Amino acid sequence: MPTTMLIAAIVLVIWVVIGRFTVGALGPLTYVYAFGLGVPLMALHTVAAVLFARDAKFYPSESVSPRASLTAIGSWIVTALFGFFLPDSTPNGMESVFTALTGPNMSGISYGFANTFGVVSMAMAVALVLLALTDLRNTRRALRGEPLSEDELLDRMEAQDGQGEPRHAGGPAASSDSNRQ
Numbered sequence: 521m522p523t524t525m526l527i528a529a530i531v532l533v534i535w536v537v538i539g540r541f542t543v544g545a546l547g548p549l550t551y552v553y554a555f556g557l558g559v560p561l562m563a564l565h566t567v568a569a570v571l572f573a574r575d576a577k578f579y580p581s582e583s584v585s586p587r588a589s590l591t592a593i594g595s596w597i598v599t600a601l602f603g604f605f606l607p608d609s610t611p612n613g614m615e616s617v618f619t620a621l622t623g624p625n626m627s628g629i630s631y632g633f634a635n636t637f638g639v640v641s642m643a644m645a646v647a648l649v650l651l652a653l654t655d656l657r658n659t660r661r662a663l664r665g666e667p668l669s670e671d672e673l674l675d676r677m678e679a680q681d682g683q684g685e686p687r688h689a690g691g692p693a694a695s696s697d698s699n700r701q
Contacts, residue, residue, distance in 0.1 A: 522573035522584070528596050529565030533558045536603040536641075543620035547608035557638070561599065564645035568592075571652035579659040588651040595644035602637035605630045 537558040540546050572584050584592075607616040607630050616630045 522569045522576060525572060525592055526566060526569040528592075529562060529569065532596060532599045532603070533562045533565075535600060536561065536606060539603040540606070540608050540615065540617055540620075543615070543617050545608050545610050545615035545617070545620055547610045547615075549608045553606065553608075561641065561645055564642075564649055565595075568645070568648040568652045571649070571656055575652070575656045575659050578656075578663060585651070585655050585658075588648065588655055591644060591648050591651055595641065595648055598637055598644055599641040602634060602641045605633040605637060607631065607634060 537554045538546060538550060540550075572588070575584075604617045607614040607619065607627060613624055614627050614630075615624070616627075616634065618630045618633070619627050
């Protein structure tokens with residue numbers, strides 16, 4: 521999955537930056553989009569892919585959690601839609617793939633969706649990096665035998681109580697006894 525994530529990110533960044541080429545709507549904003557949108561999106565997706573690849577080294581069978589997989593797919597869909605609605609300046613006015621298909625009178629809708637999908641695509645790319653960090657942290661904890669969730673911690677504590685093992689040296693009873701003296 522990490523390699524797929526990187527390939528998808530490359531394709532989607534190219535789509536966002538120069539996807540309007542498919543309808544002949546490339547303009548001077550292409551360079552702004554390349555550096556202002558393409559570089560940050562590519563950096564975030566690359567960092568996520570590298571983190572997922574590192575996680576796969578430690579724990580191959582669980583290298584990408586289901587929530588991270590769904591977030592990646594959602595991010596790809598939103599980024600593809602962002603590239604579809606993103607307008608550029610042309611001799612005919614502002615055009616996007618959407619306005620080329622629906623007509624220039626739809627440019628306001630194109631702007632609105634481009635702004636929305638642009639913000640959401642960046643947010644989802646950041647979320648993907650954060651999920652990759654969380655998955656990597658969880659993998660390291662699992663390999664060390666530490667509990668991953670509060671439920672697992674409570675289960676372990678109950679198991680220790682059932683075996684007669686003390687949970688920790690000082691507890692509420694110990695502190696109340698020391699207060700009486």
